[in-house]
Amino acid sequence: MRALVIDDSRAMRRIVSGILKDLGLEPYEAEHGQAALALLEDGLDPALACVDWNMPVMDGLTFVTSVRARPQWRSMTLMMVTTESEQSQIVRALAAGAHEYLIKPFTPDAMRAKLEILGLVRTETHA
Amino acid sequence: MSPIAVGEREIFEIAREVFDAMIPGGGALEEWHGDLPVQHEPLTAWVAFHGPFSGRAVLSSERGTVDDLASALLGLGPDAVVGDEDRLDAFGEIANMVGGNLKSLLPFPGTLGLPEVAAEPPADGVLLEKLRLSWGGRPIVITLWSTDSAAAALSEGSTLQ
Numbered sequence: 001m002r003a004l005v006i007d008d009s010r011a012m013r014r015i016v017s018g019i020l021k022d023l024g025l026e027p028y029e030a031e032h033g034q035a036a037l038a039l040l041e042d043g044l045d046p047a048l049a050c051v052d053w054n055m056p057v058m059d060g061l062t063f064v065t066s067v068r069a070r071p072q073w074r075s076m077t078l079m080m081v082t083t084e085s086e087q088s089q090i091v092r093a094l095a096a097g098a099h100e101y102l103i104k105p106f107t108p109d110a111m112r113a114k115l116e117i118l119g120l121v122r123t124e125t126h127a
Numbered sequence: 128m129s130p131i132a133v134g135e136r137e138i139f140e141i142a143r144e145v146f147d148a149m150i151p152g153g154g155a156l157e158e159w160h161g162d163l164p165v166q167h168e169p170l171t172a173w174v175a176f177h178g179p180f181s182g183r184a185v186l187s188s189e190r191g192t193v194d195d196l197a198s199a200l201l202g203l204g205p206d207a208v209v210g211d212e213d214r215l216d217a218f219g220e221i222a223n224m225v226g227g228n229l230k231s232l233l234p235f236p237g238t239l240g241l242p243e244v245a246a247e248p249p250a251d252g253v254l255l256e257k258l259r260l261s262w263g264g265r266p267i268v269i270t271l272w273s274t275d276s277a278a279a280a281l282s283e284g285s286t287l288q
Binding site for chain 1: 145147148149197200201202212213216217220223226227228230231236238239240241242
């Protein structure tokens with residue numbers, strides 16, 4: 001299952017991609033929303049996009065709105081991964097079409113829990 | 128007057144949360160006791176707040192500590208050499224996480240700028256808060272600044288309300 005990690009920080013792209021890889025996903029990376037749209041236009045079909053909010057060129061909210069305007073990308077799950085932690089921002093992102101919202105800082109377990117909710121990784125069972 | 132206050136305690140709690148979650152190893156973030164040593168090759172990372180409240184959150188440390196922070200953030204080994212791009216990017220992202228979460232506590236909604244890193248912070252502004260912290264015995268300083276006259280008026284006292 002492919003995932004697209006969109007963040008202008010290469011450190012954060014590496015961290016998120018590493019977590020996704022450990023969870024069995026195949027991560028691709030883009031440094032801003034426009035670069036991510038270009039990958040999608042070129043045929044990349046990720047099941048999940050992890051989207052930072054504040055980025056140069058095209059921010060994450062614009063990316064989410066752009067994806068939701070294209071019916072052929074309707075099946076893509078969009079999760080904001082951002083430091084924007086005000087309730088009003090969370091509401092804006094969800095209203096624009098994001099499915100989930102993960103606030104930085106986060107732990108690998110917190111990301112896994114979000115992906116479990118989204119049905120993208122299997123729920124961990126504890127003995 | 129907004130019931131939300133941003134003071135040393137709030138800044139410290141946010142910084143500690145960032146370090147606990149994202150920067151394993153190197154020890155917990157604690158208050159620095161005593162005078163700060165002279166910083167060799169200082170580096171500063173900051174994010175700006177724009178809107179009714181204008182200001183910035185600033186992290187300062189020395190290059191060797193920033194390299195260790197970057198290495199820990201990226202999960203590199205203790206002997207890994209941190210390149211210029213990783214050093215600047217990682218330190219900027221740490222400032223982004225601290226500043227972004229501080230923004231949610233500020234009394235007015237606004238937007239967050241992209242992180243910037245330089246040897247010296249911008250010279251303008253009024254200092255609202257200054258935290259001297261220890262990360263495994265190495266000093267890290269976090270400051271909160273206002274850059275407009277209205278917010279500067281709020282700097283009286285120890286908290287911004």
